[in-house]
Amino acid sequence: MTKTISHWVGNKEFSGTGSGTAPVTNPATGAVTGQVALATVEDARVVIDAAAAAFPAWRDTSLAKRTQVLFRFRELLNERKGELAEIITAEHGKVVSDALGEVSRGQEVVEFACGIPHLLKGGFTENASTKVDVYSIRQPLGPVAVISPFNFPAMVPMWFFPIAIACGNTVVLKPSEKDPSASLWIAALWAEAGLPPGVFNVLQGDKTAVDELLTNPTIKSVSFVGSTPIAQYVYTTATTAGKRVQALGGAKNHAVILPDADLDLAADAMVNAGFGSAGERCMAISACVAVGPIADDLVAKITDRARTIKTGDGTKDSDMGPLVTQAHRDKVASYIDAGEADGAKIVVDGRTVTPNGGADGFWLGPTLIDHVTPDMSVYTDEIFGPVLSVVRVDTYDQALELINTNPYGNGTAIFTNDGGAARRFQNEVQVGMVGINVPIPVPMAYYSFGGWKNSLFGDAHAHGTDGVNFYTRQKAITQRWLDPSHGGIELGFPQNQ
Numbered sequence: 001m002t003k004t005i006s007h008w009v010g011n012k013e014f015s016g017t018g019s020g021t022a023p024v025t026n027p028a029t030g031a032v033t034g035q036v037a038l039a040t041v042e043d044a045r046v047v048i049d050a051a052a053a054a055f056p057a058w059r060d061t062s063l064a065k066r067t068q069v070l071f072r073f074r075e076l077l078n079e080r081k082g083e084l085a086e087i088i089t090a091e092h093g094k095v096v097s098d099a100l101g102e103v104s105r106g107q108e109v110v111e112f113a114c115g116i117p118h119l120l121k122g123g124f125t126e127n128a129s130t131k132v133d134v135y136s137i138r139q140p141l142g143p144v145a146v147i148s149p150f151n152f153p154a155m156v157p158m159w160f161f162p163i164a165i166a167c168g169n170t171v172v173l174k175p176s177e178k179d180p181s182a183s184l185w186i187a188a189l190w191a192e193a194g195l196p197p198g199v200f201n202v203l204q205g206d207k208t209a210v211d212e213l214l215t216n217p218t219i220k221s222v223s224f225v226g227s228t229p230i231a232q233y234v235y236t237t238a239t240t241a242g243k244r245v246q247a248l249g250g251a252k253n254h255a256v257i258l259p260d261a262d263l264d265l266a267a268d269a270m271v272n273a274g275f276g277s278a279g280e281r282c283m284a285i286s287a288c289v290a291v292g293p294i295a296d297d298l299v300a301k302i303t304d305r306a307r308t309i310k311t312g313d314g315t316k317d318s319d320m321g322p323l324v325t326q327a328h329r330d331k332v333a334s335y336i337d338a339g340e341a342d343g344a345k346i347v348v349d350g351r352t353v354t355p356n357g358g359a360d361g362f363w364l365g366p367t368l369i370d371h372v373t374p375d376m377s378v379y380t381d382e383i384f385g386p387v388l389s390v391v392r393v394d395t396y397d398q399a400l401e402l403i404n405t406n407p408y409g410n411g412t413a414i415f416t417n418d419g420g421a422a423r424r425f426q427n428e429v430q431v432g433m434v435g436i437n438v439p440i441p442v443p444m445a446y447y448s449f450g451g452w453k454n455s456l457f458g459d460a461h462a463h464g465t466d467g468v469n470f471y472t473r474q475k476a477i478t479q480r481w482l483d484p485s486h487g488g489i490e491l492g493f494p495q496n497q
């Protein structure tokens with residue numbers, strides 16, 4: 001029995017007017033478990049209009065009341081996040097512990113947004129001119145759109161909507177059509193937390209829904225996360241329509257292992273960062289750059305560890321789940337084929353994995369490929385699967401050049417015991433998020449998340465103070481109150497006296 005996954009508007013489900021749907025599968029069994037509604041333009045307008053109608057009252061709701069709702073949402077989420085993790089696993093495939101981790105990282109942004117009264121404080125200057133004061137205030141934008149990818153159906157939306165809502169905006173979330181149920185669970189939780197109808201809305205769908213969000217003049221900003229070509233399209237289309245846009249794109253993250261590194265620590269990190277969540281993370285390490293004579297030892301240590309990983313159903317005793325769809329699984333496997341044909345050495349072959357899960361699941365085990373060179377597609381392309389390539393170089397400078405000439409710049413890491421080398425790397429590398437002996441350096445909620453180059457289009461990174469700035473507009477106010485001591489006509493340009 002398959003369920004229908006609909007839109008959410010006015011604090012209740014909305015089935016929409018169209019008949020288009022897309023199948024949602026359980027990647028561990030291959031079974032179709034639901035049909036997600038695909039919005040028509042009319043459906044999108046119903047949802048956008050509801051967000052617009054709710055905006056005036058929400059923007060004028062006191063900060064005290066807004067934070068009460070946020071705190072209540074945080075408490076409910078904390079109590080019930082196990083339910084959300086199970087929903088994520090059933091549609092995405094990642095193991096439940098990893099899904100719980102994703103929810104906890106999202107929850108940190110909710111907790112950051114609970115401090116919104118402090119974050120929205122403006123500046124005040126008394127007597128900027130004689131008896132004239134100047135101050136600044138931050139105001140919300142209006143209805144804003146969040147468009148998210150499949151790989152973090154809870155955490156990525158949570159990078160944005162807690163802060164957007166806390167700042168007084170109303171939100172339309174367009175989740176990935178591959179794992180859309182998490183968004184409805186979150187929407188119901190907001191309603192339970194006391195968020196007024198129309199403040200948080202979900203629009204299910206594909207390009208039709210996205211295009212309406214990008215061009216409808218009621219939507220004031222777009223926060224997008226997904227692949228680079230779509231991020232570029234979203235940025236161009238929505239900025240042309242006059243909107244504020246942050247569009248986070250794809251990645252090809254390198255880890256540099258220097259000869260003095262602790263190779264056991266580095267090997268553990270490569271396995272965790274390469275194969276966690278089956279490599280379907282924008283901060284996954286996909287290129288391990290071994291510098292100097294350590295490559296053979298490092299590859300041996302990664303091999304030993306990779307062979308212990310249990311691939312299987314995320315609800316069972318597994319370390320790594322399936323890939324999200326059969327098509328994606330086959331595409332990732334085709335990169336392994338291409339690497340082999342190009343002359344790289346397949347050291348651990350995920351194509352032959354025996355999974356602990358259904359015969360029709362979308363399985364691919366951890367794959368380690370050695371002697372990868374920068375001209376091979378397994379190196380140049382974002383694969384987004386459990387495939388770790390080892391590139392061997394002789395020097396630190398060659399490793400740095402690989403990273404700095406790569407079109408992506410999301411995350412990177414260096415493994416070394418040399419503080420000077422690490423500091424030099426931090427200074428020279430052209431990447432937005434850098435780990436030093438830390439493989440997946442996802443910043444805390446009070447810092448901002450975002451890459452450089454083709455990994456982010458726009459000026460604002462996600463969450464932290466960038467998030468507050470993105471979801472507010474500043475006003476500077478200059479005030480003078482009537483005073484018997486001044487008056488008279490003065491046509492000159494106002495000057496400070």
Ligand code: NAD
Pocket residue numbers: 147148149150151152156174175176177205206207210211225226227228230231248249250251281282382384410451455
């Ligand atoms: P995707 O680009 O296929 O889809 C992202 C969103 O865009 C979805 O909501 C989808 O419905 C919509 N979309 C897809 N095609 C569209 C089109 N032609 N026109 C308009 N909208 C369209 O990405 P995905 O496969 O869901 O997610 C994986 C990608 O996301 C990877 O490239 C990964 O690196 C990236 N990602 C980046 C970050 C980051 O922080 N930079 C974080 C997570 C994921």
